[in-house]
Amino acid sequence: xxxxxxxxxxxxxxxxxxxxxxxxxxxxxxxxxxxxxxxxxxxxxxxxxxxxxxxxxxxxxxxxxxxxxxxxxxxxxxxxxxxxxxxxxxxxxxxxxxxxxxxxxxxxxxxxxxxxxxxxxxxxxxxxxxxxxxxxxxxxxxxxxxxxxxxxxxxxxxxxxxxxxxxxxxxxxxxxxxxxxxxxxxxxxxxxxxxxxxxxxxxxxxxxxxxxxxxxxxxxxxxxxxxxxxxxxxxxxxxxxxxxxxxxxxxxxxxxxxxxxxxxxxxxxxxxxxxxxxxxxxx
Numbered sequence: 001x002x003x004x005x006x007x008x009x010x011x012x013x014x015x016x017x018x019x020x021x022x023x024x025x026x027x028x029x030x031x032x033x034x035x036x037x038x039x040x041x042x043x044x045x046x047x048x049x050x051x052x053x054x055x056x057x058x059x060x061x062x063x064x065x066x067x068x069x070x071x072x073x074x075x076x077x078x079x080x081x082x083x084x085x086x087x088x089x090x091x092x093x094x095x096x097x098x099x100x101x102x103x104x105x106x107x108x109x110x111x112x113x114x115x116x117x118x119x120x121x122x123x124x125x126x127x128x129x130x131x132x133x134x135x136x137x138x139x140x141x142x143x144x145x146x147x148x149x150x151x152x153x154x155x156x157x158x159x160x161x162x163x164x165x166x167x168x169x170x171x172x173x174x175x176x177x178x179x180x181x182x183x184x185x186x187x188x189x190x191x192x193x194x195x196x197x198x199x200x201x202x203x204x205x206x207x208x209x210x211x212x213x214x215x216x217x218x219x220x221x222x223x224x225x226x227x228x229x230x231x232x233x234x235x236x237x238x239x240x241x242x243x244x245x246x247x248x249x250x251x252x253x254x255x256x257x258x259x260x261x262x263x264x265x266x267x268x269x270x271x272x273x274x275x276x277x278x279x280x281x282x283x
Contacts, residue, residue, distance in 0.1 A: 002072065002198060003072060003073055003076075003146045003200075004146055004149045004150045004154075006072060007147060007150035008150050052135070052136070053131050053132055056135035056136070057135070059139060059143075060074075060138065060139070060143070073146070074138055074142035074146065075138075075141065075142040075146055075194065075198075075199065076142070076200055076201065077198065077199045080199065081199070081201055084199040084201035084202045084205070085201060085205055087202050088201060088202040088203065088204065088206040088209070089205055089206075089209055091193075091202075091206050092207075092208075092209035092210045092213065093209065095210065095259065095263070096209075096213045096214050096250070099250060099256055099259055100250070102255050103244060103250075103253070103255065106243070107237055108236070108237060108243045109234055109235065109236055109237055109244055110235045110237055111218065111219075111233070111234055111235075112232065112235070113231070113232060113233075114219070114230060114231060114232060117231065118229050121228070121229045122216060122229050122230070122231065125216050125227065125230075126212050126216045129211045129212045129222065130208040130209070130212050133207035133208035133209075133210065133211040133212070134204040134205070134207065134208040135204075136207060137190065137194075137200060137203045137208075138200060138204060140161055140168075140187070141161065141190060141191060141194050141203060142194075142200040144161045144164060145161035145191055145194070148160050148161055154195060157191075158188060158191040158195075161187070161191065162184055162187035162188050165183070165184075165187045166180060166183050166184045166187065172223045172224040172248075176248065178254065178257065179224075179245075179248045179252040181257065182253075182256055182257055183251070185257065185260050185261060185264065186251065188264060189260050189263055189267065190203045192267040192268060192271065193206065195271060196267050196270055196271055196274070214249065215249070216230055216231070217230060217231050217232060218230065218231075218232050218234055219231070219232050219234040220245070221245075221247060221248060221249035223249060223251060224247060224249065242254045243255065
């Protein structure tokens with residue numbers, strides 16, 4: 001990974017500020033939500049998203065001037081960005097539409113067009129949801145995982161950053177055992193995708209569009225947080241919460257578990273195939 005090589009050469013390896021900044025990020029978004037945005041717009045997804053976004057922006061601004069690093073140290077690339085955007089968008093659409101299609105065909109849910117569409121609110125929600133998903137990947141994979149990989153290696157970095165992400169997500173409402181398993185699994189898969197494509201844009205776009213399509217378009221809860229307005233309204237037909245994810249949303253579904261397990265396995269196999277090809281070229 002280019003960002004890992006850059007960090008090794010620069011020597012940005014002190015773990016104390018790295019972990020402290022992640023902890024500060026987690027507390028900061030909670031404080032901003034509880035004492036700022038909740039008082040301005042009430043207890044809803046807009047205040048939650050604003051607190052996530054503002055805390056991430058503050059963190060990244062501080063890191064940029066504290067470490068004096070460029071965006072390449074966060075996993076961004078100067079090359080193939082259009083391809084990365086296409087891959088991230090395509091993977092996201094394929095994933096979420098595929099999972100929703102399975103739920104519809106199994107008569108687990110029904111979708112109806114929302115009667116009172118508030119286009120302005122939906123556009124604002126879409127922008128905020130896209131920003132929140134994008135910035136989360138930059139913080140946990142682009143910042144934390146990259147720096148861990150520079151010191152401890154990629155596999156340790158994937159494991160530790162996924163554990164941190166899991167702990168961070170445990171603050172979300174309605175978190176069951178399957179929700180936690182899926183959060184950890186999805187984090188592992190995102191890390192593998194980042195490693196494979198070596199461009200944070202792929203997973204940042206993937207995460208952003210996954211949240212936006214599932215929440216703002218289809219009307220599912222986003223990690224336990226209810227979306228106030230969406231293009232479609234989703235209703236549960238099946239009483240089997242394990243199939244539909246319950247109040248946590250589609251990420252808590254066993255179908256999502258199977259899907260991301262398969263995707264992770266394919267990416268893992270792709271990584272080893274890529275490694276063998278590189279070894280063969282060097283012989």
